Amino acid sequence: MPPFFPLWMIITHALNVLFLLLLARSGIEVLSAFPKLYRNDHCTPGREWLRFTKETYSADSAKPWSSEDEMVSWSPVIALPGRKNLGMGRHWHFLTIQFWILTGAVYVALVFATGYWRYLLPTRWSIFPEAVKAVGAYFGLHYPPLLPNEPFNAVQKLSYFAVIFLLAPFQIATGAAMSPSVLARFPWYGRLFGGKQGARSLHFLGLCAFGGFVVVHVAMVVIHGVPSEFAAIVLGSHDASNTLALAIGSAGLLVILVINVIVTWFSLRHRRATQRLLGLVVNPFERVISRVFRSRQQYSTKDISPYHRVNGYPPTSAEYDRLARNGFRDFRLPIGGMVETPALVSLDDLRRLGLERQITKHNCIQGWTATAQWGGVPLGRVLDRVRPTTEADTLVLYAFDDKGDTDSESDRWGFFYGTIPLALARTPETLLVFEMNGGPLPVEHGAPLRLRIETQLGFKMTKWIKAIELTRGYDHLGLGQGGWREDQQYYANAAGI
Numbered sequence: 001m002p003p004f005f006p007l008w009m010i011i012t013h014a015l016n017v018l019f020l021l022l023l024a025r026s027g028i029e030v031l032s033a034f035p036k037l038y039r040n041d042h043c044t045p046g047r048e049w050l051r052f053t054k055e056t057y058s059a060d061s062a063k064p065w066s067s068e069d070e071m072v073s074w075s076p077v078i079a080l081p082g083r084k085n086l087g088m089g090r091h092w093h094f095l096t097i098q099f100w101i102l103t104g105a106v107y108v109a110l111v112f113a114t115g116y117w118r119y120l121l122p123t124r125w126s127i128f129p130e131a132v133k134a135v136g137a138y139f140g141l142h143y144p145p146l147l148p149n150e151p152f153n154a155v156q157k158l159s160y161f162a163v164i165f166l167l168a169p170f171q172i173a174t175g176a177a178m179s180p181s182v183l184a185r186f187p188w189y190g191r192l193f194g195g196k197q198g199a200r201s202l203h204f205l206g207l208c209a210f211g212g213f214v215v216v217h218v219a220m221v222v223i224h225g226v227p228s229e230f231a232a233i234v235l236g237s238h239d240a241s242n243t244l245a246l247a248i249g250s251a252g253l254l255v256i257l258v259i260n261v262i263v264t265w266f267s268l269r270h271r272r273a274t275q276r277l278l279g280l281v282v283n284p285f286e287r288v289i290s291r292v293f294r295s296r297q298q299y300s301t302k303d304i305s306p307y308h309r310v311n312g313y314p315p316t317s318a319e320y321d322r323l324a325r326n327g328f329r330d331f332r333l334p335i336g337g338m339v340e341t342p343a344l345v346s347l348d349d350l351r352r353l354g355l356e357r358q359i360t361k362h363n364c365i366q367g368w369t370a371t372a373q374w375g376g377v378p379l380g381r382v383l384d385r386v387r388p389t390t391e392a393d394t395l396v397l398y399a400f401d402d403k404g405d406t407d408s409e410s411d412r413w414g415f416f417y418g419t420i421p422l423a424l425a426r427t428p429e430t431l432l433v434f435e436m437n438g439g440p441l442p443v444e445h446g447a448p449l450r451l452r453i454e455t456q457l458g459f460k461m462t463k464w465i466k467a468i469e470l471t472r473g474y475d476h477l478g479l480g481q482g483g484w485r486e487d488q489q490y491y492a493n494a495a496g497i
């Protein structure tokens with residue numbers, strides 16, 4: 001029989017404490033960007049089943065509002081890094097997931113390789129009544145007996161099994177069901193969880209389950225006696241030196257606390273460096289799924305959401321007002337840069353390239369969803385007309401909205417812009433849109449023109465498009481991160497998750 005507390009378990013257990021804490025805190029940061037949970041993907045304002053903010057916005061509000069107004073600022077003590085830093089929270093979440101899954105894979109491999117699975121996998125039905133009895137024993141202030149020749153009692157074995165083999169995979173599965181690339185490519189996968197909002201709600205309940213487990217688990221350490229439990233946790237045996245175990249155990253907890261303080265402080269203090277450093281690990285994966293996954297969404301008109309949230313306030317310039325006043329008939333879209341034949345096109349010119357309609361689900365980075373029908377011309381057709389040169393690999397979309405005027409956060413400045421890789425611009429579902437739900441594109445949703453890319457998060461879909469340019473790379477634009485939100489909110493440039 002394998003040892004009860006082998007070294008590999010001591011190490012993976014300690015790593016798990018660190019990673020779960022980082023995951024929970026960064027997950028809470030993500031939640032703060034849209035502190036509401038819904039049963040279905042319409043996310044109708046007011047219909048949330050759980051809300052973590054007093055602020056409410058209604059679908060028939062006379063005053064226009066933007067989904068970004070719904071973000072709340074949570075303390076860096078609970079959220080990583082806190083203070084409305086969704087981009088950073090996502091970076092930490094996605095960085096930690098990779099290490100957590102790696103640790104889990106090593107752990108599970110060793111559990112099976114060493115025969116430790118016998119201590120974790122329930123193999124007899126009788127474990128259930130035994131577990132109930134064990135709980136009864138705790139309530140009667142007795143220690144329940146250990147299973148014969150095993151390290152745990154019945155309720156421990158069952159709960160460890162549930163956390164490792166059910167709850168952890170469940171969190172990974174529901175996490176994956178929130179990625180717009182995954183949802184666009186495999187819509188059936190989202191439906192398994194009741195859609196993205198179902199997955200989001202279940203992922204949150206999974207966090208609560210983890211939290212509940214940790215509370216009880218720690219309480220049990222206290223009840224069984226901290227010194228001897230620490231001996232088992234850090235030295236592998238209840239009989240090992242209690243003082244040494246307490247010293248190592250407390251030092252370990254202190255290290256985990258210090259790591260949390262340092263990464264939180266560093267993220268808030270050096271946001272660009274955090275975006276870049278974590279991006280080295282996080283971005284490649286997101287870039288790959290953004291490149292290979294193609295949208296296979298097939299919704300029908302009855303799936304269209306009664307209310308479609310808006311993000312961003314419309315442009316305020318006199319130029320935009322003038323164009324809007326006569327229904328954008330005077331609007332001309334310049335397409336230039338690295339192209340063989342630059343063009344200046346009207347909405348009618350675009351329409352003549354062939355109108356396509358598609359019903360798709362929008363995924364905002366904050367977490368909300370809504371379904372609408374979009375009508376426009378595939379960007380690929382426009383590109384065929386202007387013929388990008390061979391150097392061009394990036395498409396830039398310049399917008400009419402000056403965020404310094406329209407954004408509620410005071411430190412924001414500059415015109416909104418976005419970039420996408422040329423390959424993504426050429427997929428047939430990528431549209432330059434001038435119609436929504438059968439009518440002209442409303443101002444708040446991006447008139448005269450907006451982008452739709454069906455595998456990406458909403459912030460990649462520039463609204464109020466003023467000009468298009470083909471370039472090579474995006475380092476030379478704005479603050480060099482590939483878009484206004486990448487520059488100012490530290491979002492990643494590929495947005496498939």
Ligand SMILES: Nc1nc2c(c(=O)[nH]1)N[C@H]1C(S)=C(S)[C@@H](COP(=O)(O)O)O[C@H]1N2
Pocket residue numbers: 308309310311312313362363364365399400401416444445446457458459460461462463464
């Ligand atoms: N020009 C511009 N485009 C923009 C934004 C913006 O603030 N300005 N917000 C983006 C974000 S974050 C989202 S989620 C979508 C929202 O699209 P909707 O308002 O039609 O729902 O627009 C995107 N395009």
Ligand SMILES: [Mo]
Pocket residue numbers: 311363364365366458459
């Ligand atoms: Mo968004």
